[in-house]
Amino acid sequence: MRRNVLVGQLLFAVAFLGLWELASRMCWVDPADLPPVTIVVATLVDLLGNPKFLDECGVTLVRVLVAFAIGAPLAVSIGFLLGEKIHLGEIFNPVIHFILGVPQSIFLPVFILVFGIEFLQKVVFGITHILFVVIVNTVAAVHAVPKPLVLAARSFGASPLQIYLRIYLPAMLPIVVTGLRLGMIFNILGVILAEMYGARTGIGLLLFRWGEEYRTPELMAGIVLISVVTIMLNEIMRIWEHRLGRWQTAMDAR
Amino acid sequence: MNAIGAPVIEAKTVGKTYGVGRAPVRALDGVSFAVPEAAFVSLVGPSGCGKSTLLQIMGGLVPSTEGEVLIDRERVAKPMPGKIAIVFQDATLLPWKTARANVEFPLELQGIGAAERRRRSDDMLNLVGLGDFTERFPHELSGGMKQRVSIARGLAQEPRIILMDEPFGALDEQTRIKMGQELLRIWEATRKTIFLITHSLTEAIYLSDRVLVMSHRPGRIVETLTIDLPRPRTYDMIGGVEFGRARNRIWSLITADEAEGAVEP
Numbered sequence: 001m002r003r004n005v006l007v008g009q010l011l012f013a014v015a016f017l018g019l020w021e022l023a024s025r026m027c028w029v030d031p032a033d034l035p036p037v038t039i040v041v042a043t044l045v046d047l048l049g050n051p052k053f054l055d056e057c058g059v060t061l062v063r064v065l066v067a068f069a070i071g072a073p074l075a076v077s078i079g080f081l082l083g084e085k086i087h088l089g090e091i092f093n094p095v096i097h098f099i100l101g102v103p104q105s106i107f108l109p110v111f112i113l114v115f116g117i118e119f120l121q122k123v124v125f126g127i128t129h130i131l132f133v134v135i136v137n138t139v140a141a142v143h144a145v146p147k148p149l150v151l152a153a154r155s156f157g158a159s160p161l162q163i164y165l166r167i168y169l170p171a172m173l174p175i176v177v178t179g180l181r182l183g184m185i186f187n188i189l190g191v192i193l194a195e196m197y198g199a200r201t202g203i204g205l206l207l208f209r210w211g212e213e214y215r216t217p218e219l220m221a222g223i224v225l226i227s228v229v230t231i232m233l234n235e236i237m238r239i240w241e242h243r244l245g246r247w248q249t250a251m252d253a254r
Numbered sequence: 255m256n257a258i259g260a261p262v263i264e265a266k267t268v269g270k271t272y273g274v275g276r277a278p279v280r281a282l283d284g285v286s287f288a289v290p291e292a293a294f295v296s297l298v299g300p301s302g303c304g305k306s307t308l309l310q311i312m313g314g315l316v317p318s319t320e321g322e323v324l325i326d327r328e329r330v331a332k333p334m335p336g337k338i339a340i341v342f343q344d345a346t347l348l349p350w351k352t353a354r355a356n357v358e359f360p361l362e363l364q365g366i367g368a369a370e371r372r373r374r375s376d377d378m379l380n381l382v383g384l385g386d387f388t389e390r391f392p393h394e395l396s397g398g399m400k401q402r403v404s405i406a407r408g409l410a411q412e413p414r415i416i417l418m419d420e421p422f423g424a425l426d427e428q429t430r431i432k433m434g435q436e437l438l439r440i441w442e443a444t445r446k447t448i449f450l451i452t453h454s455l456t457e458a459i460y461l462s463d464r465v466l467v468m469s470h471r472p473g474r475i476v477e478t479l480t481i482d483l484p485r486p487r488t489y490d491m492i493g494g495v496e497f498g499r500a501r502n503r504i505w506s507l508i509t510a511d512e513a514e515g516a517v518e519p
Contacts, residue, residue: 152346155313156360156411157335166363170350 035217044221053206057225060203063119063191067126071187072180075131079138079179093139100132104190108197117198122191129190130183137179141172174245181237188230261288262326262414262447263312269320269472270307280472281307285321287466287475289449291414294441296450296458299468300508305451308473309419312449313340325415335364339408341418345400347392347407353379354388357407364411378406381440398429405437409444418450422457430454431489434461438487459500460487467507477507 017037023029024036035043047053082089082096108125115121145168153167195204203222210219270282281304289295299305310316312323314333323330325337339360347356357375366374379388382402392400401421408416422430434457441448452458458465465479479500483491491497 146346148342148344148346149348151310151315152340152342153363154315155333155335155338155340156363157333158363162363166359167348170348 032214033216035220039217040220040224043217044225047218047221047225056201056203056206059201060191060195063122063195063202064126064188067123067187067191068130068184070123071127071130072134072183074127075134075179075183076138076176078131079135079176080142082135083139083142089139096132096135096139100136104128105193108194111194112198117200122194122199122202125194126187126191129186133186134176134179134183137182138172138176141175141179142168144175145171174241177237177241177244181234181241184233184237185230188226192226260291262291263289263449264324264327265308265312265321266324267321268308268311268318268323270304270311270316271319282311282318283472283474285468285473285475287478289415289447289464292445292447293463294438294448294450294461295464295466296452296462297466297468298452298455298458298504298508299473300470301453303468303471304473305468306419308468309340309417309449309451313338313417315340335360335411335413337413338415338417339411339413341401341404341408341416341421343420343423345392345397345404347400347403349392352389352391353384353395353403353406356392356403357410360407360411374410374412375406378410379403381409381443382406382436396429397425398433401425401433402436405440409440409446413446415447415449418448420451420453423453430457435489437461442486455501455504456492458504459483459497460492465500465504467504469508477503479503 020034020037024031024034082092104125107128111121111125115124149167149171150163153163158166192202192204192207195202196208199205203226207219207222207226210216210222265285265287268282268285270280272279272281285308297305297308307316311318312325312330314330317331325334328334347353348359351359354375357378358371361371361374375388376385379385382405384399384402384406387395387399392403395403404421405416422433425433437448438461450458450461459481462481465481466475467477467479468474469476481500483494483496
């Protein structure tokens, strides 16, 4: 059964790539707009051998990782406070839900005015993309900690620290990791968007230029590369999420 | 018949009011009673009469507004893990830990060494009949089995007193009767003092030396019945005259108190 699914998915991938190649080669679409997949892949291989291109990728990667390294712990801490301190939560949780509903891209010009177009602005824009989704998930995670378990732990003589580390942490982890995974997706979106809109370096800038210069093989190669990297990242975090949440899925399934 | 010893639990005019301010709720009012060492005492009363509140006060989880509870003549102000273990209604097992790890968890918190933890979890899981299920996770166990793990976890802390808050309330009738018999066997084997909250009159009478009857909110103890049925108790006693008399007496006490909550006869 599982094998059949895998074979089906593989067949779909082959058909998709085949159709792409054929559509371009047979001029069903203008090859200038959509170059054949073989050419895109060849361009990508070239790019990956080009140190200057790799430098640009490195610049973007560093921005994404720095934003995550700052934004994730910050967001988890804020989310924990808002979840645990009922009065703080009452004040700020609605505010955060409001902000979450606003497309952050509209603030990009403001970010440029305030933070310029260099490293700092890219990282701050990435952090703000992480912040709200991770806060909301962390608050939900705190609220999902079963209160009877906390009561039981208190009856065993657990200290507040022991309750946080031994009850809260494991109970919250699956939901928090889901939030972090979404945060990472938004983070990459934020950084690349900021690079496309105004930057001197980064893969987002390259994509934007290739688009303007109508260099579709490079453009498509860049798109494929970023897609593959983000999909892999997402899948790795999903596997982690699944492992952490095994007991939870087992409970829900009952 | 048990040799009934000196009181190990004493409640002295315990009162509890929730939500001091505009709409305070009086949960308990002047609750006094004593539980002798090694006795099996049950508390019955209508739902919402403050039974669970009383148990949480006895366990040091919630402060009382007035009065005090003494355990071994010591005032309860916070949980006393060495003396009191609590078995809650829904087994409250950590879902990410195996049965064994759940039994050992309180011991770990209390800083007891690995070898000793292992010995106690082995002993207690065997005692409750789960020797073959030590490595199972809670979601792989039935409701009755989970509650057994919870009882094993209570016993493994080697307390003098076990407080039980409707431990079988969520189980079906058959499992419930079996668990009651199981609990009596464990009690005879370990000689702990057991204080059990239940809304089942049959369960209370069948298991206990004494039954405390609590009124509708605010909860007061309206009567203490001594159950003189011989031990070991057997299932057919439930149909007997003495059993019926005790049950009718409790039933009339509870219904006379304009009880709104559901009580099982």
